[in-house]
Amino acid sequence: MNQVDDLAQLLDDNLVEEYLRENPSFFTKYPHLLNYMEVSQQQEGTVSLVQRQQRMMREKIVALEDEITSLMAIAAENQALYKKFAALFFDLLNCDDLIAINDKLNQHFISELGLTHVSFKLFDQHVPAMLYVNRSELDNLLVQRLGRGYHYFGRINQQEQQLLFDHPEPGSVALIALGKSGELGLLAISSEDANHFQPEMDNLLLMQLTRLIASLVQRLLIK
Incomplete structure (x- = not known):
């Protein structure tokens, strides 16, 4: 050997x-x-x-190309969404009353973003009747869905939908409290897609929007 x-x-x-x-x-x-x-x-x-x-390297290159293509598509979608929100922010800043704010929210979310319903509800008795809701009517919803937080993304039951929307239907919703502690009201947006609003989704644009709305509401209520 x-x-x-x-x-x-x-x-x-x-x-x-x-x-x-x-x-x-x-x-x-x-x-x-x-x-x-x-x-x-x-x-x-x-x-x-x-x-x-060589084959493994080609497969890695193809996988990287697919990932880059997917990231570019996501970036393009995010850019388009940002532009639509920027346009909404500008329109809201030019609103002179609460009804105009409500109209702009409906226009942008339903016509521009293809969502189903928008519910802009305020707790102050001095706001227009179509926007007013007694907070006690939403207490259970606020406790169950928002708890100590300021937003909820996901699904709600039919009874909760009826509290918020004129024509409730299955799907998913975004619920965001208005004001530093939710004292001003609630913005609710619905989608017929049950998976559109999910707990893990990015909330940056919507939270910025509701801060702007809260500021506008406070300014208009003082007038």
Whole structure:
């Protein structure tokens, strides 16, 4: 038995794997060895290690290209959404009364964003009748859905829908309290898509919107 056979008996697959992991430049030093390496594949039979590496690299490149394409599509959607919210912010700043705010909210969310219903409810008795709601009527909803928080994204039951919308229907909703502690009212937006509003979704634009609305409401109530 020669020295090579003796060495082969001392080595096992794990030792070889460990050595190659610790010495990733091994095949760089001895590139000619790659021509002797073979990898067995069920569909294509035996291919060289170089061919296998090339295929794996191509697959990684395709996966990265798909990921980049997906990220670019998401970025384009976010940009379009940002522009629509920016237009809504500008329109709200030019509103002279609460009815106008309500109209703009309905216009943008339903016509521009394709959502189903908007419910803009305020707790102050001095607001227009169509916007006023006694807070006690929403107490259970506020406790169950918002708790100590300021927003809720997800589904609500039919009874809760009837409290908020003229024509309730299954789907998902965004509920956001107005005011620092929810003392001014509630903005509710519904979608017929049950998965449109989800707890983990980004709430930055909607929270900025409701802060603007709360500021406008306070300013108009003082007049």
